[in-house]
Amino acid sequence: MINNIITTTLSSLNVPVSFQKYSGDAVDTYITFFCYTEKGAIFSDDKISAMEFYVQVDIWSIVDYSEITESVKAAMLNAGFLYQSGTDLYDPDIREYHKALRFYYLQED
Amino acid sequence: MGNSIEISGMDELLKKLEYMVSPSKQNTTISKALKSGAKIIQESVKPKIPRSSLSKEHAADHIEISGIKKKDGVSYVTVGADPSDNNEFFYLKFYEFGTSKPNALGLTFPALAMFGRTIAEEKENVKEQMEIVIKEELGL
Numbered sequence: 391m392i393n394n395i396i397t398t399t400l401s402s403l404n405v406p407v408s409f410q411k412y413s414g415d416a417v418d419t420y421i422t423f424f425c426y427t428e429k430g431a432i433f434s435d436d437k438i439s440a441m442e443f444y445v446q447v448d449i450w451s452i453v454d455y456s457e458i459t460e461s462v463k464a465a466m467l468n469a470g471f472l473y474q475s476g477t478d479l480y481d482p483d484i485r486e487y488h489k490a491l492r493f494y495y496l497q498e499d
Numbered sequence: 500m501g502n503s504i505e506i507s508g509m510d511e512l513l514k515k516l517e518y519m520v521s522p523s524k525q526n527t528t529i530s531k532a533l534k535s536g537a538k539i540i541q542e543s544v545k546p547k548i549p550r551s552s553l554s555k556e557h558a559a560d561h562i563e564i565s566g567i568k569k570k571d572g573v574s575y576v577t578v579g580a581d582p583s584d585n586n587e588f589f590y591l592k593f594y595e596f597g598t599s600k601p602n603a604l605g606l607t608f609p610a611l612a613m614f615g616r617t618i619a620e621e622k623e624n625v626k627e628q629m630e631i632v633i634k635e636e637l638g639l
Contacts, residue, residue, distance in 0.1 A: 412599075422599075426612035427619040444619045446610060450599050475502055481598050490596040492502070492615060 392443045392495065396423050399469040400447070403461050412450070419451040419458060431496055440498040445471070449489040459489050471495045502614045503575075504536075504622055512633055519637055526574075528636040530567050533576045535632045536625040537564045540578045540614075543621050547613040549594060558588035579614065 393409050400407045406420040414420065425445050432440035447462055449455050463473055471493040479488040516525055541562055548559040558580050565577040580588040590608070597610025 424610065426610070427616045429619070442619075444612075444615060446596070446612060446615070448597065448599075448610075477592075477596060479592065479596055481593075483604075484598065484600055486599055488596065488599065490610075 392425055392428070392445070392497070393423075395469065395495075396445065396447070396466075399465050399471075400462065403458065403465060405458060418453050419449065419455060421447060421449055421458075421462070423447045432498070438499075440496055443495040443497065444474075445493045445495060447491045447493065449487075449491070451487045451489075452485065453487075455487055455489050459491070462491060466491075466493050502618050504540075504618050504625055509626070509630060509633075512630060515637060515639070516633060524636075528633055529574050531636065532629040532632040533567060533574060534564060536629045537576045537578050539621050539625050539628055540617055544578070544613050544617040547611065547617065548591070549611070558591045558594075561588055 406416045412420045427444040430438035431442040474492040477490045550557045561580045593608035594611050598608045601607050
């Protein structure tokens with residue numbers, strides 16, 4: 391399951407990782423992720439033989455998140471994900487930095 | 500919004516384009532193909548963008564296709580609204596990437612990844628449409 395793969399991949403970074411929502415008490419930095427598209431990529435005999443997943447990994451932080459960004463990228467690439475794009479965001483209302491990273495993963499049966 | 504489609508697998512067609520027509524015609528053809536592909540993204544993303552019930556203009560009414568741009572010798576177009584913070588529709592980036600908790604107005608923006616989803620879903624259609632346009636222009 392894609393969620394387990396991502397959670398396991400990012401678990402070594404010593405930052406809380408959670409699917410969709412985070413409800414823990416980390417103050418500085420935490421990570422959430424979700425899959426924004428999943429679909430069949432390869433078909434044989436009218437069946438899906440490979441699935442592709444488009445994933446967004448979000449780093450939420452009140453401190454400099456440069457280092458954790460690079461660690462997330464390295465861990466995901468090492469696990470077989472392709473890096474697609476990244477966007478730096480800041481929301482003054484919640485005073486939080488938000489780095490959105492997007493990855494692609496092809497999973498064959 | 501930071502999402503992109505890199506079209507590959509059209510090498511043969513692009514070679515034909517290079518050999519069969521003048522540089523000027525090549526540029527016109529690539530421009531038409533890019534705009535035609537971008538039109539698919541534009542039409543597909545518009546209905547995914549949330550609208551309020553207020554009778555006013557929304558970001559969905561301002562999803563525009565840019566002119567042809569060039570970077571490192573590669574031509575491209577962008578589809579979207581001006582993402583700068585002083586633009587009236589800057590909130591699109593929150594819909595695309597999400598926010599973590601309610602803002603001062605009590606509004607949350609869960610990530611909808613409208614552009615990301617559309618690009619993932621429409622990639623093959625964009626490629627097919629671009630191939631059609633190039634072939635038409637070459638009379639193939």
